[in-house]
Amino acid sequence: SSDLTKLKKLADVIIFEVTNQSIGIGQEISTALSMNKPVIALYDEQSSVVPHILRDEGGDLLMLRSYSYENMPEILDECMKYASSYQDVRFDFLIPPAIGAHLDQISRKKRISRAVYIRSLIEADMNT
Numbered sequence: 016s017s018d019l020t021k022l023k024k025l026a027d028v029i030i031f032e033v034t035n036q037s038i039g040i041g042q043e044i045s046t047a048l049s050m051n052k053p054v055i056a057l058y059d060e061q062s063s064v065v066p067h068i069l070r071d072e073g074g075d076l077l078m079l080r081s082y083s084y085e086n087m088p089e090i091l092d093e094c095m096k097y098a099s100s101y102q103d104v105r106f107d108f109l110i111p112p113a114i115g116a117h118l119d120q121i122s123r124k125k126r127i128s129r130a131v132y133i134r135s136l137i138e139a140d141m142n143t
Contacts, residue, residue: 023047028098030091033066033079034059048076051134053098057082057090076101 023029029047031040033056047054053076058066060081078097082090110118118129125132 023050023052026052028053028055028095030055030057032057034062036066044077051076053101054078055080055094055098
């Protein structure tokens with residue numbers, strides 16, 4: 016994967032400036048959200064167009080805020096506090112080789128990471 020993808024995986028929060036919307040920025044935001052990363056999308060409050068990017072897809076992970084150069088520190092502080100409440104918690108555990116091999120097989124077949132698959136099982140269990 017690219018260096019940018021590696022950085023996104025390591026990031027706790029990803030911030031985008033979206034005053035001038037583009038397909039590329041939309042794709043990057045979508046990718047970050049699919050990685051369950053909190054995303055802060057900032058746009059200039061003097062812009063005549065309020066971005067509507069990915070509102071439905073982002074849910075609570077996407078925070079869209081206007082800013083000015085004068086209030087940028089306060090806006091970033093508020094956004095970071097909000098995003099920190101949505102950060103994933105790392106949880107490591109040991110599994111036998113047979114389960115690891117099974118997870119690898121599912122990961123290749125579904126083209127998702129082992130962590131995403133395990134998280135989906137837990138989320139399905141929570142919803143029953």
